Amino acid sequence: MNDMTGTGLHTGTTVAKISARGVQVHYGTTHALKDVDVDILDRAVTAFIGPSGCGKSTFLRCLNRMNDTVASAKVSGRILLEGEDIYDARVDPVQLRAKVGMVFQKPNPFPKSIYDNVAFGPRIHGLTRNKGELDQIVESSLRRAALWGEVKDRLDSPGTGLSGGQQQRLCIARAIATSPEVLLMDEPCSALDPIATAQVEELIDELRSSFSVVIVTHSMQQAARVSQKTAFFHLGHLVEYGETAEIFTNPKDPRTEAYITGRIG
Numbered sequence: 001m002n003d004m005t006g007t008g009l010h011t012g013t014t015v016a017k018i019s020a021r022g023v024q025v026h027y028g029t030t031h032a033l034k035d036v037d038v039d040i041l042d043r044a045v046t047a048f049i050g051p052s053g054c055g056k057s058t059f060l061r062c063l064n065r066m067n068d069t070v071a072s073a074k075v076s077g078r079i080l081l082e083g084e085d086i087y088d089a090r091v092d093p094v095q096l097r098a099k100v101g102m103v104f105q106k107p108n109p110f111p112k113s114i115y116d117n118v119a120f121g122p123r124i125h126g127l128t129r130n131k132g133e134l135d136q137i138v139e140s141s142l143r144r145a146a147l148w149g150e151v152k153d154r155l156d157s158p159g160t161g162l163s164g165g166q167q168q169r170l171c172i173a174r175a176i177a178t179s180p181e182v183l184l185m186d187e188p189c190s191a192l193d194p195i196a197t198a199q200v201e202e203l204i205d206e207l208r209s210s211f212s213v214v215i216v217t218h219s220m221q222q223a224a225r226v227s228q229k230t231a232f233f234h235l236g237h238l239v240e241y242g243e244t245a246e247i248f249t250n251p252k253d254p255r256t257e258a259y260i261t262g263r264i265g
C-alpha cells in the first residue's frame, strides 16, 4: 500500500527515493511517455530496459529535469524526490542536478585537468571552505570511483587524456563529488570495452550502498547483473516494474516476455 504523505513514499519495508505519478512527455506532437507511475528505491540499482525509442532515456531525463533543456519537450505529472516535487517553480534545476547526478553514454570529461573535472561541482555549488577540503572531496570521489590509484600522480593532466573506461569513471567521480542522492546513468557502458564495462559494473554495485542508482541499458545481461529492480518500457508505457530476478524469470506481461526472449526489440 502506497502512502504519498511525509518525506518519502513507503512501499512495504522500503522507502522510495523518487516517486513518479502520471508522468507524460510530449516532444511537439510525439507522445513519448504515457502516464508513468513508479517508485524508485533508495540504495538500490534500478534498470530501465526496453526496445529503442520506448522512452527510457526520456523518463531518465525527467528525473533531473534534463528535458528542460529540450525546447519541444513538455513534461506533466508529478515527480517527488523524498516527497518534494522537483517540478515545483521554487526548485532550481541546477541545485536539483547536484542532488540527482547524471552520467552519459559517451564519457564527456571537461577539457580541464582530472582534478578540475572532479572539483567542478563542489566549486560551483560552494561546498568547500578551503583547498584542503576540496582536495579531500577530489580524493574521496576518485577513490569511490575506483580511479584514484590510476591517476593520483597526474591529477594535473587533462581528463581527456585518459582511456575511455577511465574517462567514464572520471565522469562518475565528477557526478558523485557533489554528494548526490540519486545517480542517473544513461547507457554508461555502451562506449566501453568488456574490461572497462566490468569495472564500471563493479563500481555501480558499490555505489548502491550510498545512492539510489538508475541505469538505462540495452543489455539485458547487464540489467540482470547490476540491478535489483527492473522497469520494462514499451511504446512510451511502463509495462512492468519489479524485482529484477522476477522480471527475467517470471514476467507477468506478455510484452515483457516477448522482449526478454528476443521476440521484440
Ligand SMILES: Nc1ncnc2c1ncn2[C@@H]1O[C@H](COP(=O)(O)OP(=O)(O)OP(=O)(O)O)[C@@H](O)[C@H]1O
Binding pocket: 027, 030, 032, 050, 051, 052, 053, 054, 055, 056, 057, 058, 059, 070, 072
Ligand atoms: N529531443 C527530442 N526531440 C524529439 N523527439 C524526441 C527527442 N528525444 C526523444 N524523442 C522521441 O521520443 C521517443 C522516446 O525516445 P527515447 O530516446 O526516450 O527512447 P529510448 O528508449 O531511450 O531509446 P534508445 O534506446 O534508442 O536510446 C522516440 O520516439 C524519440 O524519437
